[in-house]
């Protein structure tokens with residue numbers, strides 16, 4: 257039995273994440289999804305709470321048929337202890353999937369197997385681009401799984417983004 261670990265901020269979960277997770281699902285039996293920077297919400301870079309991001313991931317994972325655990329993980333101001341912090345919050349895993357250089361370095365230094373995944377349509381499939389479109393009123397729905405758009409509608413996520421953006425300017 258192989259269990260993988262994939263971490264991101266998922267602000268919000270998008271089709272880039274979804275494509276990568278679909279690929280990972282062919283390589284592992286179970287997946288631990290770390291919801292990083294879990295303490296942040298209601299800000300331009302991090303509009304959604306950890307719980308809302310768990311809702312998005314859970315809704316999207318219905319399309320991907322492997323068991324998964326979505327686990328919020330707060331940041332720690334000590335990189336050297338971060339991997340232990342992650343281990344303390346998650347089920348055991350055998351392999352880490354990430355493209356983040358710091359994540360790759362920290363897990364590699366602890367002797368973990370780390371795999372990188374190809375970026376998918378990075379110009380549009382990025383949390384930054386989706387948040388930008390939410391604020392300007394451009395179409396963002398095409399960049400996320402339908403189930404995730406449903407969660408964002410349910411929590412009135414676009415209203416929140418616009419409100420945060422307007423108070424940020426003032």
Ligand SMILES: Nc1ncnc2c1ncn2[C@@H]1O[C@H](COP(=O)(O)OP(=O)(O)OP(=O)(O)O)[C@@H](O)[C@H]1O
Pocket residue numbers: 263264265266267271272273276353354355356373374375376377378381382383384385
């Ligand atoms: N389009 C994509 N294709 C493949 N992997 C991606 C894509 N976008 C992000 N990732 C990877 O997913 C992981 C989590 O990324 P994250 O949740 O920070 O999304 P992001 O789109 O990079 O967000 P932001 O733009 O808010 O920084 C990282 O390893 C990142 O490299």
Ligand SMILES: NC(=O)c1ccc[n+]([C@@H]2O[C@H](COP(=O)(O)O)[C@@H](O)[C@H]2O)c1
Pocket residue numbers: 263264265266291292293294330331332333334335338354355356358359362
């Ligand atoms: N010291 C730390 O708290 C530490 C170190 C490395 C990564 N992280 C977190 O892991 C996540 C990595 O996700 P991204 O690849 O999406 O950046 C982020 O939430 C990041 O803050 C935290």
